[in-house]
Amino acid sequence: MRALVVMPTFNERENLETMAGRVRGAGPDVHLLVVDDNSPDGTGEIADRLAHDDDTVHVLHRTGKAGLGAAYRAGMRWGLDHGFDVIVEMDADGSHRPEQLHRLLDAVEDADVVVGSRWVAGGAIENWPKRRVLLSRGGSLYSGLALGLPARDVTGGYRAYRADALERIAFEDVTSRGYCFQIDMLRRAYAAGERVVEVPITFVEREYGSSKMTASIVVEAMLRVTGWGIAGLPGRLRRRPARRVSSGSTPTR
Numbered sequence: 001m002r003a004l005v006v007m008p009t010f011n012e013r014e015n016l017e018t019m020a021g022r023v024r025g026a027g028p029d030v031h032l033l034v035v036d037d038n039s040p041d042g043t044g045e046i047a048d049r050l051a052h053d054d055d056t057v058h059v060l061h062r063t064g065k066a067g068l069g070a071a072y073r074a075g076m077r078w079g080l081d082h083g084f085d086v087i088v089e090m091d092a093d094g095s096h097r098p099e100q101l102h103r104l105l106d107a108v109e110d111a112d113v114v115v116g117s118r119w120v121a122g123g124a125i126e127n128w129p130k131r132r133v134l135l136s137r138g139g140s141l142y143s144g145l146a147l148g149l150p151a152r153d154v155t156g157g158y159r160a161y162r163a164d165a166l167e168r169i170a171f172e173d174v175t176s177r178g179y180c181f182q183i184d185m186l187r188r189a190y191a192a193g194e195r196v197v198e199v200p201i202t203f204v205e206r207e208y209g210s211s212k213m214t215a216s217i218v219v220e221a222m223l224r225v226t227g228w229g230i231a232g233l234p235g236r237l238r239r240r241p242a243r244r245v246s247s248g249s250t251p252t253r
Contacts, residue, residue: 001085001086001105001108001109002029002084002085002086003027003029003030003031003087003088003101003160004030004031004032004033004075004079004082004086004087005023005026005030005032005033005088005090005098006033006035006072006075006076006078006079006088006089006090007019007023007032007033007034007035007075007090007091007092008037008068008071008072008092009034009035009036009037009039009043009044009047009092010036010037010039010065011039011041011043012041012043012092012093013039013042013043015092015093015094015206016034016043016047017046019093019098020032020034020047020050020054020057022097022098022099023101024057025098026098026099026101026102027105030056030105031056031057031058031084032056032057032058033058033059033060033075033078034047034050034051034057034058034059034060034092035060035071035072035074035075036059036060036061036062037062037066037071038062044059047059060075060078066177067177067181068177068178068179068181069174069175069176069177069178069180069181069184070177072089072181073172075087076161076166076171079163080163080166080167084163085162085163086105086108086160086161086163087160087161088101088104088158088160088161089157089158089159089182090158091157091158093206094204094206095204095205095206096116096158096201096203097201097202100116100158100201100202103201104116104158104160104199105160107160107197107199108160108161108162110197111162111195111196111197112161112162112165112189112194112195112196113159113160113161113162113165113189113194113195113196113197114159114160114161114196114197114198114199115151115153115156115158115159115186115196115197115198115199116153116156116158116159116198116201117151117152117156117199117200118136118153118156118201118202118203119137119140119152119153120153121200122200123153123201123202123203124202124203125203125204125205126202126203126204127204127205128203139155140152140153140154140155143155143183143225146225146226146228147183147187147225147228149186149190150190150196151186151196151198152198153198154183154186155179155182155183156182156201157179157182158201159182159185165189165192168192169185169188169189169194171188174188176220176224177220178220180220180224180225183224184224187228
């Protein structure tokens with residue numbers, strides 16, 4: 001299967017070239033699409049140079065910073081329009097290891113959506129303080145409980161989607177701007193009856209540049225998740241709780 005890694009960027013000049021090389025080494029059928037939000041540090045120009053030298057690297061320039069969700073929607077649409085079978089989400093800062101991409105691609109052979117999970121057996125986080133680990137895990141746990149999602153890592157952003165699953169999820173209708181996009185996509189995948197599995201990954205804190213996480217992104221996620229949870233509560237009470245899917249297993253639709 002031809003896979004496209006969609007990598008949103010904003011001021012990632014210190015990371016992009018290294019990450020592009022690591023993605024290119026992940027396999028002959030893996031392409032990279034850099035979605036740059038008009039980075040003032042020259043990230044877009046670096047992406048153009050990489051694309052000029054390698055026909056498996058592509059660049060989508062946007063006019064300004066419009067949020068992670070919008071960048072992924074644009075990249076996913078580009079990938080579908082260019083005939084890719086699998087669309088992968090990957091951060092540009094090195095927190096998602098391209099060397100573990102094969103785990104997601106192997107699993108998506110028998111699934112519709114694969115989540116690279118920090119919280120299943122074999123998953124890990126490197127170089128995070130305990131406070132941040134607790135906040136991240138707590139946010140994922142709250143989102144999963146509020147929405148009735150069986151996945152352990154609801155907020156993780158290292159994912160693979162089959163092309164036909166993206167169309168069924170209606171990803172272009174997702175309006176979440178920040179990291180809430182990941183929660184929104186996963187709840188839609190479960191609602192559409194997609195086969196969702198988790199595989200263990202190691203999340204590594206960035207070495208260069210600054211995090212794009214802001215208070216407004218956190219607030220957006222909390223408000224939206226709470227609203228979705230309240231709206232969906234009557235339906236969840238009328239049916240049995242979803243069975244938790246273990247790592248690597250594949251539920252049927």
